[in-house]
Amino acid sequence: MELTSHTRNDTGGRTPGCLAARQARSRKYSEIAQRLTPYFFLAPAVVILAVALLYPVGYMIYASFLDWNPSQRIEEADWVGLRNYISLLGDESFIESFFVTLKFAALVVGFEMIVGVGLALLLDRNVRGMSLQRTIFILPMMIAPIVVGLIWRYMYHPTVGSFNRTLKSWGLDAVPWLSDSDWAFASVIIADMWQWTPFIFILALAALQSLPQSALEAARIDGANDWQQILYIKLPLMMPVLVVTCLLRLIDAFKVLEVILVLTNGGPGLSTEILSLRIARTASEFRELGVAAAMSNYLLVLLFVITLAMFLYNKVAESRQARIRAAAEEEFK
């Protein structure tokens, strides 16, 4: 309202003094606008994150102290204090799926790091068709986890699946891929490796190709063989990237749900029931939202500890590297 009256004044343009005052005032406006702009830009994202991420997480912490089933409003649920947490600690199937989750994440990330980094070291060459090859490698992680589960469930099929068919044609016995608990665990790991090893491969390859050429050349001139180059030059220099890669993959390994849901649905027994799956089942089948929330909290704390540990490790490693570099530069002076 005020602004429009001002513009009308301008067109009149009466006295120079009035003009100066107007300029000062408009400068003030633009200053305020300038100061407010960043908030305008941030506001939508902040609002969405607060409404749909932070508030739910806080809500979950509150809900974990309740005895709550999905047909109740949260106000009607009974406050039970720490009961959910304590009863979970005594719950054998929860403990089992906690360890299944840890075992799954550790094995999957371990294998994938070894295979992915190994392949990157082997295939780090300039050849025609490398980019097409990388494109093909990305495919498994781009398609839906549900579809990945579907494909592998077919391939693991006891009679018509590709694996047992091949084994049969070689005259070997069929393998109970999804119906024996040890085999089922291995099958789930294999499917996850198929999907996610390329991720490590691509990141490791990118790290390799951004290494300082001078260091590699110096090593070559000093007569280091391929193994020595890898062990003493390439791997240590790649370390910071590898740690971050490992961390990202580890975080994602705790999120895996769909592939296992489609392949085994946690079975046989509890052999492949990872925590995410157990949370989903506790909420939808057993209808105990409070317990599911307490489980989610345990999972979140576990993830938080792992993330923090690796982040700190990376910080320490980085500062040590920086110190070494500084010392080296000092020597040259």
Added chain:
Amino acid sequence: MSAPVHERQNPAFYALMTALIVMSLGPIVLMLSNSFKLNVDIMSDTSSLLFLPTLKNYETVLCNTLWYTPKHVEYCNPTFGWALGNSLIIAIISTAITLVTGCMAAYAIVRFRFLGRGSLSMTTLLMRMVPPAVLLVPVFGIWTFNYCWGDECLDGTYTGIILVYVAMNLPFVIWILQSFIVQVPIQLEEAARMDGANPFQVFYLVLLPVIKPGLAAASIFTFRIAWNEFLLADALLDRKTRTVPVTIVNSLTEHDIDWGVIMATGTLLAIPPIIFTFVASKQIIIGMTAGAVKG
């Protein structure tokens, strides 16, 4: 820079590479070929590469969207046709909203120095850490009971699920985009401001065109999550608004799986990501490495 020199490698190298390509493509090709087979062929004992391709599975899946009625379909189940539409709407709108809000936030963080880069990466990492399963209980509770206007609640609506997907993707998108915006020289923006552009004009007319590759990467990743997600969609959406992954899981029973039809459904769900991969593999790799290699 001169063109890269292609060295000749020994045969073992090519053998390894071929084996890897076959391994990563094999399962996908298997699904594709099964989707063109009749169940009799899929279940027959003799696995054959030779079969008569048929479109019947796809006709069954898409029966209600076709302009003709396929003869072999006795009862047309319209769920999948709807689900495909739902998936498209939800994925596209949530990608658009994530990009716009994420881009603005990234710009504010970089140019107005809100958070240091260190604390930004830590925050992103912490938010990325939250598994969808952890959001299941609170999102279900809040969306069905708290976020209501009159009788209308957010569960079962497009708005509800889009809100979740946008929030899930924002941290990652902000992180990727800020790594692109940091590289844009500030002089470019100052010049535009000298010419009398306001901050919004600078943003839309100067900055956005420069960071197109980053936008492409961010949008592919967001679309992928929204398109592929199952757990929260399963909890929040009802019969009318269900997405494709939910319908696939619902049609998976213990026994008697209709493999032909389900493979056709899976193929339809996999097609958009596969197209994106071939069109924009470079951007995808940039997006994947942005968090680790440059950060």
